[in-house]
Amino acid sequence: MSFRISVSGAAADAVRATVPTLITDLVASGITAQDPALWGQAVEAEAALRLGWTESVTVSRPLVAEIVELRAALQARGVTQIALAGMGGSSLAPEVITRTAGVDLTVLDATDPGQVLSALNDNLAGTALVVSSKSGSTVETDSQRRVFERAYRDIGIDPAERIIVVTDPGSPLEASAREAGYRVFNADPTVGGRYSALTAFGLVPSGLAGVDIGALLDEAESISPALAVDSPENPGLVLGAAIAAASPRRDKLAIVSDGTHIVGFADWVEQLIAESTGKLGTGILPVVLELDAPELTEALPDLQLVRVVADAGTELFAETGDEIRVSGTLGAQFLVWEYATVVAGRLLGINPFDQPDVESAKIATRGLLDARPAPEPAAFIADGIEVRGTPHVIGAASDLASAIDALLEELGPDGYVAVQAYVDRLALPELAEIRNKLAVLAKRPVTFGWGPRFLHSTGQFHKGGPATAVYLQILATPAEDLEIPERPFTFGELIQAQASGDASVLAEHGRPVLTLTLTQPKQNISTLFRALA
Known part of the structure; x- marks a missing residue:
């Protein structure tokens, strides 16, 4: 399989106790069918508008050829590198995708003047800028776009030849970008930012930078059937139960990269889980750790360990230890963790799609x-x-x-x-x-x-x-x-x-x-x- 998971200790107990109920309630098939009632009546209206990520692989397929074609056109104009102005899900997914593929991408998710100047001064004439914002009103991204536009004009380059915009249809950014003559990719408005790794937000900057995004979609597609089935082996149900259903609950989730080929994955997971679950006085706090982190020797009772490894093995329940081990391709990891996060939201009794604070x-x-x-x-x-x-x-x-x-x-x-x-x-x-x-x-x-x-x-x-x-x-x-x-x-x-x-x-x-x-x-x-x- 393109994804494997192994659980032991408290996580294994949580899986055994919780997954049968999730199966009875048809949670996995309900997520795939985009059933907004899974998180309760109070959440239903918003959930109905936020489940498009379950179809991201299919919806995103036509983008691949467009992105490859644009990459060739940019190269013909002398573009040799890509910069990305974006925040949150708009930057974290492309960052892990390109780093894992070994492809250069300048990620500008900062407002420190020195960091912005570093991006501006790094081969500006040979750089194209992707501006990514769902709402089109994010102050950081708007500010970054403005300073790049001026810098391009200062060296005699029309910004319309260098700036590509990814945004939701109907956003203020879409209107201004089209008026300015920028190439615009519309993202699926039914996908929230932190669930957008396999949409235009993840694919456009990564593909323009040189990643094989078709292969990334293939990886995600390979795990999709297993995620749609109400089964004890469904990795989304198992992972969701393991991180959210321990008794007593462990509300800190230590994420350690331990031999995986994926670079920076924990930073993406951190945003997905923290922003999805941290509300109403509850939640799961991801804690990104290195192998030598002091917390790993403290035996903290509220800390659940997840290791992202090269091979989690074929057995679901490990006989020893007290941890969660996951392995797999990057595309599969994206989709499994998205399923697991909304399953965790159901178990916690919160809305996994909003970010009120x-x-x-x-x-x-x-x-x-x-x-x-x-x-x-x-x-x-x-x-x-x-x-x-x-x-x-x-x-x-x-x-x-x-x-x-x-x-x-x-x-x-x-x-x-x-x-x-x-x-x-x-x-x-x-x-x-x-x-x-x-x-x-x-x-x-x-x-x-x-x-x-x-x-x-x-x-x-x-x-x-x-x-x-x-x-x-x-x-x-x-x-x-x-x-x-x-x-x-x-x-x-x-x-x-x-x-x-x-x-x-x-x-x-x-x-x-x-x-x-x-x-x-x-x-x-x-x-x-x-x-x-």
């Missing part, structure tokens, strides 16, 4: 961009790091180490730490090492997200899921800012507003927040790491 951070950001108040003064400055935070965290702290200690003291026995890094991840990749350092101190799961990318991923869970987390925001003073054409704010102001807006929403929800601003990022990271020693 994502909008709150966007509203706060827009408010700050409109008003642009003076920055909140730092509570204190430690070796060039400005320290701010909610009152219970800052308290009597007078140095960096005591501020971090105060944040961790707010962490309960079932909590987690969320690190949110609003910095240029190309210039400061070493900052990600803070995740393991905090996990050693906290002895609890730690998530790490690059901002504002994570706002379209775990951001929903942080505000809508259980109120058990503490939040460490890390910002950096940019070395150079960048204007956004026809907008009254710069990229530097935008990323600052996004961080401040999210911090304010978290504080309103009663979440403890510590914000550290690195005024000299490279030097300050060493200082920060010493405070965690």
Whole structure:
């Protein structure tokens, strides 16, 4: 098979106890038939408009030839690389598809001015830009498009020769793109962003970059019959039960790549599950871990381990261990995890298709961009790091180490730490090492997200899921800012507003927040790491 799963321990018990009921209720065949009643009456209206992903393989087939033809046309115009402006599902799926295929794709899911400038300065004349946005109004993507349009004109290139748009039919972006003469691919409006890997959002940038997207669809198609059958061996039912039905439930899902050929898959799964399930005070929190992660030796009772491996074996129930093991092709993995996530939504009693708390951070950001108040003064400055935070965290702290200690003291026995890094991840990749350092101190799961990318991923869970987390925001003073054409704010102001807006929403929800601003990022990271020693 193109997908295999093996379960043991608590996950195996959950599968044995839950899958028979899912079969009796005809859940698998109901999902395939796009039955909106599976998640309850309150969800039915939205579910009726959000199940198109079950037919993505069939619907997307005609796109393959169009994308291949456009790729050849772009190459004839001197295009040698593809950049992607998109957020959330619009960027995470193409990123894992191209990385797994070993194909270059510049993914611009950032608003840090340094990271945007890096994309602009990387062979602009030989680059085509794919602009992906379902709504067409995403502030990050709109800003990225504007700055690329200006940059193309500045070097004498008509943007219509270089910009390709992927959006829903009838969106504001579609109207403006067609007026500007851009090539437009309409996506299926019945597919939510995080379920769109096998639609135009995943396929257009990946195919233009050089991936064999026909083969990717073949991989997904090969597992489709098994997912449609109400059977004990249905991998979507088994995986959904394993991640959501343990008793007591394990609401942190550690995802470890352990020998798989798929690159970066856990980041895609993180967005799919966190944004789909983290609401109404419940949910499943994916925690992306490396093989040496401290959490894996802590025997945490609320952490369920998933290993993405080269071969999960042929037996469904493993005799030893306490984990979930999955293997398979990338296309099959996409489809199985989508089925499993909506099955988990049914088991949790939530709507797996909405994201009610994502909008709150966007509203706060827009408010700050409109008003642009003076920055909140730092509570204190430690070796060039400005320290701010909610009152219970800052308290009597007078140095960096005591501020971090105060944040961790707010962490309960079932909590987690969320690190949110609003910095240029190309210039400061070493900052990600803070995740393991905090996990050693906290002895609890730690998530790490690059901002504002994570706002379209775990951001929903942080505000809508259980109120058990503490939040460490890390910002950096940019070395150079960048204007956004026809907008009254710069990229530097935008990323600052996004961080401040999210911090304010978290504080309103009663979440403890510590914000550290690195005024000299490279030097300050060493200082920060010493405070965690």
